[in-house]
Amino acid sequence: MKKLWREPLVHFLLIGAGLFLAFDLTQDKRPDAASRILVDPSQVEQLTAQFKRTWLRPPTETEVARLVESYVRDEVYYREALAMGLDQNDPQVRRRMRLKLEFLLEDLTAAEPPGDEVLGAYLQQHPDRFRIEPRLTLRQVYLNPDERGNLAADAEQILAELRAGAAPDTLGDRTMLPDEQTAVSTSQIARTFGKTFAQEAIALEPGAWSGPLHSGLGAHLVLVSGRKEGRLPVLAEVRAEVEREYLAQRRQQLKDLAYRKLREGYEVIIEPATAPVDPAGAVAAVAEKEPAEK
Numbered sequence: 001m002k003k004l005w006r007e008p009l010v011h012f013l014l015i016g017a018g019l020f021l022a023f024d025l026t027q028d029k030r031p032d033a034a035s036r037i038l039v040d041p042s043q044v045e046q047l048t049a050q051f052k053r054t055w056l057r058p059p060t061e062t063e064v065a066r067l068v069e070s071y072v073r074d075e076v077y078y079r080e081a082l083a084m085g086l087d088q089n090d091p092q093v094r095r096r097m098r099l100k101l102e103f104l105l106e107d108l109t110a111a112e113p114p115g116d117e118v119l120g121a122y123l124q125q126h127p128d129r130f131r132i133e134p135r136l137t138l139r140q141v142y143l144n145p146d147e148r149g150n151l152a153a154d155a156e157q158i159l160a161e162l163r164a165g166a167a168p169d170t171l172g173d174r175t176m177l178p179d180e181q182t183a184v185s186t187s188q189i190a191r192t193f194g195k196t197f198a199q200e201a202i203a204l205e206p207g208a209w210s211g212p213l214h215s216g217l218g219a220h221l222v223l224v225s226g227r228k229e230g231r232l233p234v235l236a237e238v239r240a241e242v243e244r245e246y247l248a249q250r251r252q253q254l255k256d257l258a259y260r261k262l263r264e265g266y267e268v269i270i271e272p273a274t275a276p277v278d279p280a281g282a283v284a285a286v287a288e289k290e291p292a293e294k
Helices: 006-027 041-055 061-083 091-108 116-126 151-163 186-193 195-202 236-262 277-294
Strands: 135-143 181-186 211-213 219-228
Touching: 041 061, 061 236, 091 236, 135 151, 135 186, 151 211, 151 219, 181 186, 186 195, 186 219, 195 211, 195 219
Parallel strands: none
Antiparallel strands: 135 181, 135 219, 211 219
């Protein structure tokens, strides 16, 4: 036994075992990262700030404890749901995850504010988006087709009276539509009287009664007393709108580019759909085979 104690190998094994035991005793017994929920001060501050925005006051100590416990409960349920695979094959979860990733990509692809040269070029490339519409000042006399046996003849007669100087208020039928509109755009006219009416009204020569023009409610005799032609504005007039649309388009382009790059990492296989079976055809095929099998 004394000889065994003198062996260097035994000394080495005993020292190693002692070091291993000491290390094991002094090491913190911490759970795996997957089962560890850390609520640090920044998380508490975030919960507190959210409470303040909702209730317009700081939370009490009891309420802070409840907020933390609610956060922990959410985290426990979330992790357990992931472990059970409840996120799989759920279209709502897939859609939410896609939206979150798209928001993240939008933040990562945020474009620098464009200069006037870039915005000016964008304005010239998309004039219809920013064109100022023509504006009309007009007066109308309404003719109700339900109250007139011969609408065309009545319209012709009243139009002649208007051109002769008759007062518009004394002619026509009652309506909830406005009798007059001042400096209104063609889109505003279309919302009131309809698209066809607006297209016909913009083609009228100012200064003379014309018509009838038709809306969904009936016929109208119209006097255009003023018109301001549409035009493409200079950049200074619509800079905010042009910048907003330019940045929106630029972000979408960068998001599409990011998606294409991500998609390159996947092999996409689209299997063709199987041809539907025609029951009648299947029965006929069986009937054709039966004589041969006998």
